[in-house]
Amino acid sequence: MASSAATQQPHRSGRISMPRTSRISGFRDLSVEARRAAVAETADIAPESLAVLDPDQGLRVDLADRLVENVVGVMGLPVGIATNFVVNGRELLVPMATEEASVVAAASNAARIARVHGGFFTSTTAPVMQAQVQIVDVTDPEAARLRLLEHRDELVALADSQDPLLRELGGGVRDLTVRVVPSRAGTYVVAHLHVDVRDAMGANAVNTMAEAVADRAGEIAGGRTLLRILTNKADLRLARARAVFAADALGGAAVVDDIVHGAALAEADPYRAATHNKGIMNGISAVVLATGNDTRAVEAGAHSHAISPSGHYTSLSRFEKNADGDLVGTLELPMAVGLVGGATKAHPVAKAALSVLGVASAAELAEVVTAVGLAQNLAAVRALATEGIQRGHMSLHARNVATTAGATPEELPAVVARLVADKAVRVDHAERVLSELRANA
Known part of the structure; x- marks a missing residue:
């Protein structure tokens, strides 16, 4: 992410722009037209680029007909702007597409509280997605696993040859791992391709690679290949966010203690964890949808990540009290989002949303999305711990x-x-x- 907004920053066009703030006073009281003007000025984009947010200028039926099959029309969703966000020192306005009332306001309010201690601090791992190749009818699965690993370089080269452009961009296959998976129908050998997909979500790239290596993997293992597809349990592609929320801004020490108690119940009880994590996804899914990314893939990855090693479904976030008595929130989860491919480039509203965010990489987008998830979560748990939701x-x-x-x-x-x-x-x-x-x- 960019450096502190307290200094001048290079604009995406290369010129120097003056520091701007996502703290827009009275934003909710403005007309829609005035809000758009404020967003355009703050994001340093042309006001006319937001015209696609009008229903009659956004996703036309003819374009929708090229995106999915059997089209009969389009369905609109409100797109709101979450204000007050500072992520790694950069001031951000965050587009959110959601039908649920209070989501955008809650995220904005939590971001305002986080500003006291510098906003949100984030990081990501490399954008590595995995594809699985299932091999059935193997008589010696443990030995087959080792045979596949012995042919690692051959299989990696075969997979890499499917996408030379990805390799030119610095991505490509990073590893091959193999698992033996017992099931009620038999024991399977499952090969995993680990692929750095750069700024793509990566489904098409890894699926193509899995198809390419499937036959050869089956020969080596001595079995028949069946499924060859990515996994949405993207646990090698993690995004993390943390923030400190001042006790005074939250309502005092007692509120901090009660938020910790509420979060602890979500860690221990899967019934509470399901709703706790839904609150996180209220924020995450809204940004993922607004930017034209795959909400179902992100949600599947998040909920699979909420399964602890012991098999217990738990909360994705953690809340603690620091030595100063303030609340510290942390969130880590898979975040498979991209800036290239799919609706991110084809959907006019998604393109406008990305221009408002101004992120330069999929990693940056993943970090912003995770910060919004943490903000949304804090707002919900705070409400529950005080006046009720x-x-x-x-x-x-x-x-x-x-x-x-x-x-x-x-x-x-x-x-x-x-x-x-x-x-x-x-x-x-x-x-x-x-x-x-x-x-x-």
Whole structure:
């Protein structure tokens, strides 16, 4: 990531741009047009590049028809901007695509709290994806495993020959490992290709390599090859984020202690861990989706990573109290995202989202996504440890309910206020409130 925003930074075009801040006062109170203008100015991009965020200028049906099959239309999702983020010293505005109320606001608020101690600090491993080749009907699986390892250089060269461009860019096959996997239907020999995919998510590259080596691997092992495909358990492609959240900003020492207690339950109890991790993914999936990446792949990798070595499903994040009494949050998980291939280049909104972020590599994008996941998680656990999740969520959800009930923009404030005051955020109640308001008017 870039150096501190306190100094001048080179713009992506090569010119020097003045430092900017993601702390935009009153951003939520601006009109949509004014927000776009503020985002364009802060991200140092042309305002017209955000025009694709209009439904009639974004993903057209003819383009959608080229992205997937049997197209009959498109479905829009709100794209919000999370403010206040500082990641490795760089000020960032983060696009998030989500239908769930409070997600963008919660991430922005947590990022504001993290700013007190410098924001989020992140790192990644190399962008290594794995492809599996399953070999069945092997009479001597342990010996077959060693035979495959003896032919490692041959198989690696065969796989590497499938993608010379990847090798030119500094990527390519890094290793071959082999596992013997017992199952209810037999014992399988499973070869893993470890491939540095650079700035791609990498599915197409590793799948092509697996197909290429499958027959030869089967010959060496003395069996029949069956499945040859990547694994989304991308545990060699990890992203990490940490942040310190000041106790005073969170609500005091007692709140810090209660957040630690709430997080500890998620570590120990899979029932709590499932919802705890869902809160992390609220942030992660929203950024992954906004940037045109594969939400299902990232989610599968995350939840598989939440299985401890003992087989216990646990929380992905950890929260601790440091020596100063502040809260320290950490998050580490697989993050298979890319900047090339797929919808990242074909979807106009994804291209706009990436221009707002201004990241230069898949590693940078993975780090930002992980920081947002940690921010989202902190916001949720803090809410649970204080007023409960519903209070903060209720007013935002009430807007959706009031709109569904037919409230006009002018009627929304009064209807929302009543729904929250009555603690009855339901469409039937909103309809009754609307009828009363209109009768009195």
